[in-house]
Amino acid sequence: MSADRLSVRHDDGEPLLQVAELRTHFRTPRGMVRAVDGVTFTLERGKALGVVGESGSGKTVLARTVMGLLPKRNVNTSGSVRFGGVEMLGLPQRQMRELWGTEMAMVFQDPMSSLNPLMKVGKQITEPLRFHMGMGKSDSIATAERLLRDVRIPEPRRRLNQYPHELSGGMRQRVMIAIALACGPNLLFADEPTTALDVTVQSQILDLIAEQRRDRNMAVILVTHDLGVVANYTDEIAVMYAGRLVEKAPTRTLFSNMKMPYTKALLRSIPKLNLPSHTRLDTIPGRPPDLVHPPRGCRFAPRCANARDRCTEEEPPLLAADSDDHTYACWYPVGSPEYREREEQLKRLDDRRVLAAEEAG
């Protein structure tokens, strides 16, 4: 086993994670589902990347492909995933196993179903410790207790002997984070870590992840459908649509200067606390496209208010915006003359409708 040990490098200037032209296709009776269809990005050590998109955009599949958790059966993967200079795609599971937990770990969406209901919390945390670090029983228990304290769980010693169903939802998610952090990974995937939780607990969990990231100089990939969530907790944001990256930028740049109409639509669909009540939320019309037969041209075009003929015929390439680290895939991005023209038309239309409604009422 030791002969196969991977030489993952953490010293030279190489980025932690380089994903290139990654494709994950599922073979189903209906046809090939192109869940991830050509995704490229780079993640530096200790940085946090937010992957945002609607459900079905391929963001969860992307995370699992990068980590190598997908079943082999009925799945075709191609492209490249380099982690610490080592190509991960196509590595045998036996070698992947050495990286799981120690180099990369994942926090799942639903802590209720992701923790083993029949195993005490303590054992679930000590398991990777003993497996990877070769810790003895008492060592691993002490470490587990420390981990629980790190993730702000009160009375950690008592919790070790409890089962998941005896904990609250927020507490379970903290346990899951403790498990993920146990072996000190350099990359943490957080797959919708707050979706299954109470609103009041959500920010606590995100704060916790951010804090641990800083303390451990750990890179984080935060997968979520909520653009609002990633705003405060990431350095960079990648927006996914129908298996592709459609816009990627440093968080601040993205919010100040978003180019993709889809990103804008996502942002508009989030309820904001500072808006007057009864403000109408703009939902994105239609559904994400069928990934077996994605539409020609820009995949968002059928749902895009600004789409023109070119959008449904030619697929827009990823272009750099004002700075190199901001890329987007759109023929008529936000701020372009065509975009503004269409916005005005729409606004006039809307005004007329409101007027008509007022007259009728």
Add this chain to the structure above:
Amino acid sequence: MTTTSMDTMTAMPDAASDERVATKRRLPKLGVTFGVLWLGTLIFLAVFADFMPFIRGYGQSLDGATNTRFGPGIDFWFGSDTLGRDVFARCIYGARTSLTIASASILVGTVVGGTLGMVAGYFKGWVDRVISIFTDSLLALPAIIIASLLVGRFDVLADSDIKFLGFGFGWMSRTWSVTIVFSLLSIAPVARIVRAQTLSLSQREYVLAARSLGASTRRVLWREIVPNVIPALTAVIFTGIAILLAAEGGLAFLGYSVPRPPSWGSMIADDRDKIEEAWWTSIFPCFMLFFTVLAFNLIGDRLARRFDIREAAL
């Protein structure tokens, strides 16, 4: 261990649904086709055995074969048994006996057990508790033991001049008593399954709707519950027959089934000690029993998957 991958372990949402489809397709359609063909042929031969020129009488010795044994061949397909009788003919007549008893019993069991299960599942409360204790008790009975005991006692009863409500029991041949016992034993499993089905059905929207509209209990049971229980029952019937066929084999082996026409079990029991000299006398009835049970199981399994009931219930 070779390089084992955990690849079946994670299921993506997209793949999950078709993986479930894949589970349902565990046995190829071939199985059901075989089951139907086998049963069709067997039932046809068993019913019309008397008119088939190539099926001899089950008690009749082969010409010039009294007391000698022939192996399987062109003349005697399955060979002849120790008394010089045609094993093939006896297998076919055996099918008649075994299938009649099994299917008659499962029908009685289904009607009685189905009614009990439905009543228990629909009315709940003390009705359910009483019926459940009854079915639990039947299930706790050691089946083969109680069956041979009862058949043995029924023999005594038939020979005696005991009368019940003015009726004697002289009519109780072995065929009758085995059928009665098997009917009794098949009540509980059927009742259990139907009770579970009814319990879930009676919580469904359309049943609740019918009740809230003031439909009478009888109407709800007949119009809403019965039609929805029947699909599950078809699976139960096929699997049940398979189990009863096996049980009949065991009973016959112990000497408590129908001796004439011979059932497969009694053929096996009679000649098992001759297996070294004349394997065909017991191996062929074994094959008949196995393939017939298999055929019923295959069809029952397909139906159960189709209607989504667990096989564990039987």
Add this chain to the structure above:
Amino acid sequence: MRYLLQRFVQFLIVFVVVTFIVLAATRIGSSDPLRDLAGGQVNQERLEEVAADYPYLDKPLVIQYGYWMTDIVTGDWGYSYYQSQSVMDMFKQRAPATFFIVFWALVIGLLIALPVGIYSAYRRDRIFDKATSLSTFATISMPSLVVAVLLLYAVAARTDLFPTVGGSNYVAPWDNPYEHFKNFFLPALTLGVGIGGVWSRLLRADMVLTLQSDFVTLAKAKGISPMRILWVHALRASVLSLITSVALQLGALISGSIIAEQFFGPRGLGDRLVFAIQQNDLLTLQAIAVVIVAVVVVANLAVDLLYAVVDPRIRAARALT
């Protein structure tokens, strides 16, 4: 606690009902239970002797049941005039053979079911799964009678390793393990193959569902070895149906032991039972039936307890009621 008490009472009622059915069944068609008890064709003296021992035989059946059950519980199982032996002695003599047949059948069944069920779920729809799926389907369609004949034909008749038809004797494993194995292997296999198939299928079905659950993915993401995930994480979450089935099948196994004993020996309770039914040896018959029913009922109770051991959530839910 209250839950267990409830279950206990429930099982007690079932036990009483079942044993009463057994008692009633032995009396069908019998006009003179006293004569049956005394051993059939016997002289008047013997009849009077027996009548003095069992003065309740002319009472209604319910009363008889009361007397009889009291005797059973207090350990006075009576005397079999057919065997010229007390029923308790007979039981002590015969029970070990049946016990070991059933025990080894259970072991064989589980030795088949655990690896086959787990591995075929893990490698679902691959060759191993397809092959075992076919063969388990074949074995569940194979009545133990058929298995016995095939074993007899394919193994017993061809090798000198095992005793010939009906020739097995009871040898305790602590006296001579090898002889014990020789005498018990075929009868245990006769019963074990079939239930092994049933349990493999049960376990596979549950394992397939468990392996799709999130906590298995998390265990995988922790970097734990597949074997540990299968045997530690997934198995425990998938054994409830299996445990239930073991208890349910226990009664069937003991009954099935009759056929195995008749075919291969060693002669245990099943063999005695066959004669008891033929001779209408009431006390022997009733005693054996009671023991079997008691075992089945206790096994079901044990399963209820095991549920709580396996799943802490069930423990918690029961503590509330």
